[in-house]
Amino acid sequence: xxxxxxxxxxxxxxxxxxxxxxxxxxxxxxxxxxxxxxxxxxxxxxxxxxxxxxxxxxxxxxxxxxxxxxxxxxxxxxxxxxxxxxxxxxxxxxxxxxxxxxxxxxxxxxxxxxxxxxxxxxxxxxxxxxxxxxxxxxxxxxxxxxxxxxxxxxxxxxxxxxxxxxxxxxxxxxxxxxxxxxxxxxxxxxxxxxxxxxxxxxxxxxxxxxxxxxxxxxxxxxx
Amino acid sequence: xxxxxxxxxxxxxxxxxxxxxxxxxxxxxxxxxxxxxxxxxxxxxxxxxxxxxxxxxxxxxxx
Amino acid sequence: xxxxxxxxxxxxxxxxxxxxxxxxxxxxxxxxxxxxxxxxxxxxxxxxxxxxxxxxxxxxxxxxxxxxxxxxxxxxxxxxxxxxxxxxxxxxxxxxxxxxxxxxxxxxxxxxxxxxxxxxxxxxxxxxxxxxxxxxxxxxxxxxxxxxxxxxxxxxxxxxxxxxxxxxxxxxxxxxxxxxxxxxxxxxxxxxxxxxxxxxxxxxxxxxxxxxxxxxxxxxxxxxxxxxxxxxxxxxxxxxxxxx
Numbered sequence: 001x002x003x004x005x006x007x008x009x010x011x012x013x014x015x016x017x018x019x020x021x022x023x024x025x026x027x028x029x030x031x032x033x034x035x036x037x038x039x040x041x042x043x044x045x046x047x048x049x050x051x052x053x054x055x056x057x058x059x060x061x062x063x064x065x066x067x068x069x070x071x072x073x074x075x076x077x078x079x080x081x082x083x084x085x086x087x088x089x090x091x092x093x094x095x096x097x098x099x100x101x102x103x104x105x106x107x108x109x110x111x112x113x114x115x116x117x118x119x120x121x122x123x124x125x126x127x128x129x130x131x132x133x134x135x136x137x138x139x140x141x142x143x144x145x146x147x148x149x150x151x152x153x154x155x156x157x158x159x160x161x162x163x164x165x166x167x168x169x170x171x172x173x174x175x176x177x178x179x180x181x182x183x184x185x186x187x188x189x190x191x192x193x194x195x196x197x198x199x200x201x202x203x204x205x206x207x208x209x210x211x212x213x214x215x216x217x218x219x220x221x222x223x
Numbered sequence: 224x225x226x227x228x229x230x231x232x233x234x235x236x237x238x239x240x241x242x243x244x245x246x247x248x249x250x251x252x253x254x255x256x257x258x259x260x261x262x263x264x265x266x267x268x269x270x271x272x273x274x275x276x277x278x279x280x281x282x283x284x285x286x
Numbered sequence: 287x288x289x290x291x292x293x294x295x296x297x298x299x300x301x302x303x304x305x306x307x308x309x310x311x312x313x314x315x316x317x318x319x320x321x322x323x324x325x326x327x328x329x330x331x332x333x334x335x336x337x338x339x340x341x342x343x344x345x346x347x348x349x350x351x352x353x354x355x356x357x358x359x360x361x362x363x364x365x366x367x368x369x370x371x372x373x374x375x376x377x378x379x380x381x382x383x384x385x386x387x388x389x390x391x392x393x394x395x396x397x398x399x400x401x402x403x404x405x406x407x408x409x410x411x412x413x414x415x416x417x418x419x420x421x422x423x424x425x426x427x428x429x430x431x432x433x434x435x436x437x438x439x440x441x442x443x444x445x446x447x448x449x450x451x452x453x454x455x456x457x458x459x460x461x462x463x464x465x466x467x468x469x470x471x472x473x474x475x476x477x478x479x480x481x482x483x484x485x486x487x488x489x490x491x492x493x494x495x496x497x498x499x500x501x502x503x504x505x506x507x508x509x510x511x512x513x514x515x516x517x518x519x520x521x522x523x524x525x526x527x528x529x530x
Contacts, residue, residue, distance in 0.1 A: 148450070152443055156433050166426040166447060169419045170454050173461040180465060198464075202457070209453060213446050216367070220442035225326045229337040231402035238395040242344045245394075246500070249387045253504055253511070260514040272521045 004089035008097035016105045026067040026106045027113055033059040034117045045122045052121040053131055053182045056114045057175050060135060061142065061168070067106040068146030069163055071098060072154040072218065081154075085222050091215035099147035099210060107139035131182040134196060138178040141203040144210035145170045151214035155221040173202055295373050296513050303506045310503040317496035324489035332486065341399040343489050347497040349392035349417065355385030355501055356420060359427070360452035363445035373509075375441035376516075378448060379431055380508035384501055386424035393417055412462040419458045423451040437516065 016023070037055050038048055075081040084094045114135055115128045123131070149167035156162065181195035226232070267273040325343035332339035359381045366374035396414065397407045408414065430447050434440035 152430070152447060153433070155439075158433070162426070162429055162433055165422065165429055169422045169426070169458070170450070172415075172419060173454075173457045176461040176465045195464075198461075205453070205457070209450060213450055217443050217446050220439050220446075225340060226331070226337055229331070231336065231338050234398045234402050235337055235340050238341045238344055238398040241394050241398070242348070242391055245387050245391050249384065249504065252383075253507055257507060257511040257514075260511050260518065263518050264514050267518060267521050272525060273517055 004087070005093050005097045008084075008094055009101055012098065012101040013104065016101065023105055023109050026063045026110060029066060030059050030063045030110055030113065031117060033062065034120055037121065049122040049124060052118050052123040053127060054179050055121060056118055056123070056131065057135075057138075057178050060110055060114055060139065061171050061175060063110055064107055064139060064142040064146050065149070065164060065167060065171075068102060068143070068150045069160050071102055071147050071150035073150075076154045076221070081218065082222055085219065091218060092211040095147065095151065095211040095214035095218070096207075099144045099214070102147055103140055103143035107143040108136065111135035111139040127182055130192060134178045134181040134199060137196065137203060138174050138199050141174045141199075141206040142171065144203075144206040145174075148210045148214045148217070151217040154218065174199065177202065295371070296376070299373055300510060300513065303510050307503070307506055310499060310506060314496060314499040314503050317492060317499055321489055321493035321496045324492055329485050329489050335403060338399065338402050339486065341395055342486070343493045345392060345395040345399055346490060347494040348388045348395060350494055351497040351501055352385055352389035352392050352417070352420060354498065355381050355388060356423070356448075356452065356455070358505075359385060360448050363448040363452075366441060366445045367449070372441075375437075375445070376509050376512045377505070378445065379441070380505055380512050381501075382424055382428050382431075384504050384508070386421065386428065388497070388501070389417065389421045389424055393421060410462070411466045412459050415462040416455060416459040420455055423447075423454070427451070437519070 034056070037059075041047060041051075072081065075084070085091050112132065112135075115123065115131045118128060118131065145167055146163075149163040152166060153160075153162050177195045177199040181192045181199055225235070264273060321343065325340060329340070329343075331337055359378045362374045362378035362381065365371055366378060393414075396417070400409065401407050427444055427447050430444045431440050434443060
């Protein structure tokens with residue numbers, strides 16, 4: 001089972017790096033959102049600094065979501081998914097592997113890049129490290145949930161919008177605790193540590209729910 | 224008894240009105256849908272395309 | 287063969303439904319009549335809120351039933367996933383539009399209550415936000431049924447969506463509670479609670495029951511329609527030779 005997990009991981013990582021594109025596009029999208037924000041809100045440095053963590057989180061949610069849209073599509077179209085479902089490896093393990101690949105190729109790079117892009121939004125330097133920690137943790141949940149959304153809509157012609165409608169409500173807790181664990185000390189009580197722990201708990205819940213739900217959704221499309 | 228000259232009575236009337244409108248709309252939609260489905264089902268039954276009783280073959284051959 | 291099995295229980299359900307339906311409608315109408323009489327005629331005004339308190343009799347039951355309907359939907363989805371019972375699919379699908387309407391009403395009347403009481407249409411507190419998320423979940427659930435053509439496949443996928451959403455709602459409630467208490471420590475709410483006066487509580491409970499029975503009536507009716515729609519679909523597929 002571990003070897004099956006590793007081989008899917010290796011295969012998809014190879015594919016992702018050969019085709020390139022994916023990671024670059026996601027970061028490009030992220031950058032665009034970050035550039036659009038000050039243009040829409042005005043160049044007030046204090047305002048930007050205040051909203052920077054939240055804005056970066058929203059940009060991260062959207063980028064992860066958009067890049068997840070086609071997570072299962074290629075394998076579904078060319079029939080590899082059917083082979084994976086018929087193999088001895090449980091589909092749940094495959095789902096976990098695919099979500100991990102998505103995290104490694106888009107969640108993680110974005111989470112590392114985001115705080116650096118925060119300088120464009122006049123992000124407080126002291127916040128860069130907490131923000132990065134929270135984003136690396138939280139993006140794991142984002143990728144897991146995004147892969148669930150992509151699994152739910154894999155056989156549909158127009159799944160993109162539906163994924164957003166289904167998955168964004170699930171992102172609410174991730175974003176709240178993500179923002180709180182970075183900007184906790186801007187409010188009256190500093191509990192950024194607790195928030196980070198709860199964020200990790202949400203990641204664990206997603207880690208349990210996502211593979212099973214994704215596999216169940218995929219099976220209903222394959223039958 | 225409700226006093227129609229009280230402060231903010233507009234909000235009270237509006238909330239009852241919107242409740243009436245939405246629930247009324249829901250009822251109307253539900254009944255319209257039921258009517259349409261059952262009319263179609265009756266038509267199919269007349270043509271012998273839908274069985275009346277359970278236990279018969281699911282769908283009869285048509286020519 | 288399997289289709290006889292599939293229809294055996296729906297047929298029994300249809301018999302039961304036909305017998306029960308008129309009574310459920312009668313009880314619903316009676317409960318609404320009593321509830322509205324108690325709420326609009328008999329109940330006194332609140333010393334702080336004045337007449338505005340009467341919004342409670344349509345707002346709170348709508349919120350209660352929106353949550354109840356989602357629970358029914360999630361429960362039916364679990365039954366559908368675990369036991370593959372087709373009637374459970376029908377039950378879950380039929381509940382969604384009704385719940386969405388209740389949810390919308392609780393948001394709309396809540397806004398209309400909030401404006402005179404708190405001076406704003408909307409507050410991002412836990413209750414309102416989780417209700418809003420619940421509304422989004424209803425929309426997403428119905429969108430899944432819309433988007434997938436094959437009803438059996440749609441049922442499976444929709445059931446997964448409903449169950450995952452069911453896990454999500456309490457987490458959202460908890461997280462917004464946390465978030466809101468940090469941003470605004472002093473709560474502006476003084477709503478309901480067990481200290482509510484008896485004269486206000488009675489109409490509220492009757493209206494809550496009325497909404498529950500309205501849901502029951504609409505749900506039974508809608509399930510009957512849904513079963514009919516499935517038979518039509520099967521007949522039409524057979525006619526075109528898609529299945530035999």
